[in-house]
Amino acid sequence: MRKFVIMGIQGSGKGTQAAMLAERFDLVHISVGDIFRWHIQFHTKLGAAVKRIVDAGELVGDDLVESVVQERLQLHDWNYGFIVDGFPRNAVQAEFFLESYDIDGVINLEMPDSEVERRVLSRRLCSGCGLDYNLIASRPEVEDTCDVCGGTLVRRPDDNPEALANRLRDYHEKTTPVIELFERKEFVAHIDATQDRESVLAAIVDEFHLPTD
Structure with a gap:
């Protein structure tokens, strides 16, 4: 069983890499963004609340993200493991997550803000x-x-320069302490996300010594 957390700034290809890893290694891809988009698409009460937040160019609150992820993980449908995308969002959540799950490591996709802006817009x-x-x-x-x-x-x-600037600032402020905590307790693979998707995937596979066939 393999269990990973994947982190990366918006536009770094986090969802793409998580999906590719999930398909190759039969993992369950648990994406906070996908869960919220499903609720928005089907006009649930949660979806309406999330849509208001996103349309204002803000990030969904940490407490709400945490509750959604906990509920999803409790389904225990991840027979061969999972890859969590979009969580944890702060050091407290990271501590709780590490206490609850024995993970194989953290994938941190790195990309300059200038490239993020080019891609997202x-x-x-x-x-x-x-x-x-x-x-x-x-x-x-x-x-x-x-x-x-x-x-x-x-x-x-929410794909406009002002909203993106807010998200980038919020991401850096919250994510740096999370990565530092993970680095003290788990293996963190820092991956150059400016490469093409196949090269990024190959780098992840190499860092974690995953099978290539």
Whole structure:
């Protein structure tokens, strides 16, 4: 059984790498962002509250994130392990997490703020089917139009320079103590996330001596 935490600033490819690792090693990918997006899509009470916070360019509170992750982990459907994406968010949560789960290590995807801004502000979302695009790496065949359903591509409400600056500042302030705590108690692999996705994955596999076949 393998259990990992993956951390990284917005736009660093955290979700992509978590999904690739989950598929390769049969792990359950527990993404805080995906859980919240599901609630927003299906108009739950939690989804409405999260949408208000996100649309204001703010981060969802730590207590709410913690409760969502605890509830998800309690399902115990991760027979071969899990990779948690988007948690823990502060040192207190990290301490609790380490007391509760014996993890294999932490993946920390590193990327300069300037590259984060370039990537995040190039993201687009189909207003019809919800498919993600990035105008740097995955442009649609027809400008501003989804290749799959023909819907209009829009920028997420929180993908604007002001909101991104707030999130970057908040991330650095909260994440540095978490990484420092992890480094005292667990193996933390610092990975250059400016590489292409396959190179990033290969670096993670190498750092943790995971099987390659």
